[in-house]
Amino acid sequence: MISLKNVFRKSSLALVAGLLLVNSPVVQAQDAVAGKAIFEGNCQACHSIDADVVGPALKDVHQRRGDEWLVKFIKNSQELVQAGDKDAVALFEQFNKVPMPAFSSSLSDEDIANVIAYIKAESEKPEAVVAENPVTPTTADPSATTAEAEVAFLDLPPMLLFTFALAGAIIILTILVLVMLFRIFVPMLGDSIYDEDFRSSFAGRVLFLMRGDATLMTGVAKDHIHSDHDFDGIQEYDNDLPPWWKMMFYVTIVFGIGYMLHFHVFRTGALQEEEYEMEMQQAALFAAQHADDPNAVTDYEVLTDAAALESGKSLFNTNCAACHGQEGQGTVGPNLTDEYWLHGGDVNDIFKTIKFGVPAKGMVPWQGKLTKDQILEVSSYILSLQGTNPANAKEPQGEKE
Template structure:
């Protein structure tokens, strides 16, 4: 028969309530997992066990803290005993009652016979926390050198860099939406495609490049000079992904892939048309190619 909670010490009663709540959650976890269906059962179980462990640790720390608070007068009397006060275990006990001598060290009001321009030097050791930290760095350095350079069990910076670059390369999308991968389209030459490209150009491109592609804010598209390549796949890439640094918007998501190819093909069909008021050449010159050969 369980002891009523009201007859238990309240820290233990609190721990019992929390643990009983964890047991109830453990019983309900399979049903909840079955309802969701989309969650990984093992992952859900892992997080449940981890949260339960953290909860138990918090309860344990809380109980210890409450016991220390309750027993602080007795612990102080033990700490003040001459046989305990100056021992290492006594200093650990001092931390529990508020004496940080173990970490801070003892301050000696003893002056050395050194005198530098009126500045006197005290005979004080380095704080223990500083010395412990320094010792820890020495241990870390020895372990690091042994693990990476002597045993060669771990990868060095160069190997880690090469591995991360290889992983990054695997994450690059291989499809047509990858801006680093050039497409392999051919120029469309049918009158229907060029007519559709002309309509799309007049609606979306003419405000910046001019009605005859002579160039306004954007460059002239009828000469042999190109800023980002004049082959159909380079033009397709420029239209699809844009050049935000130069004000060229990306038409991906606004035009379909076929529409972008139609516009690209129409632009290339204007090569050598020499419209009036054409903008001066920009970019690098590329050899002229007929639409039929593209």
């Protein structure tokens, strides 16, 4: 007869072994692998481990919030927000009040636990160290661009430094000569500098300007009252306009004549309409050379063959259904089955919206994640959903097309 002591010992060993097995890295790795697949199918459109996308970065989120809070938030984030949970409300406000889809009906508790296990596994991975290999530009590659280095003034070529020094010396000598001439000749003039003829001359005005008399700039105040200009006791002086004002007026007349001859008589300059046309042509050339230009004009046609639409459906379910619903009925994102569009309902408009996204509204750009052909397949599939009228469709948004 087997003793109770041996049975108890064997049962204890089995229990300990089972607990160790449950917490072993092998089981955790299996959970993380399953969680990766679930994450990529449901969460990757809005979340990244290391960077904010539509939602926050998830690295070490289990340490900041705890598993229990994460489970509640994944199941239904809006319940926590409406309940006044400070962390949920803060996230909702921080990320433009874009509600996270509720996964309580589409993911089981085991699925959610696997997603959290995947987040933990990714958070614990050491950051990859990228070795920086400086690239030395060579003359063999003319397309290589090099940063412009700042050069100190004293490091300029000697000839250039000599030119600057010579110019400075000439300016200083000129000023000194003028000062000396004034100091020599002004005393020789004596009281004659106060004669009206000399003071009214240009040389006299310059001399007295240096002594503080601004007549050269402001003109002479005659203080002559117009005898026939009397309005309710208000009289008008007959003073000249300031010379600086008259000089600027004459300059504008000369400029206006030159402008008219340049643009309207000889037509050597381009008017605004011509400049606009040239700039538009340059922009068109730029757009043709840069495929990632959001203003580039595209002329894609809607794909109608079954294989392309089936591929588009698969891509839609994997990447878009989390925000637009499995049937395109709209959840976080707008309804894609009605006739109303926020950013245009042509296949080229939809292609551009998918490619470049609308980050301000929570729509991430998919260029770099999907190829051009895949984006066109998704765009064509979305157009095939028109008029399907799925259940629980979101209210129309945008303009009817």
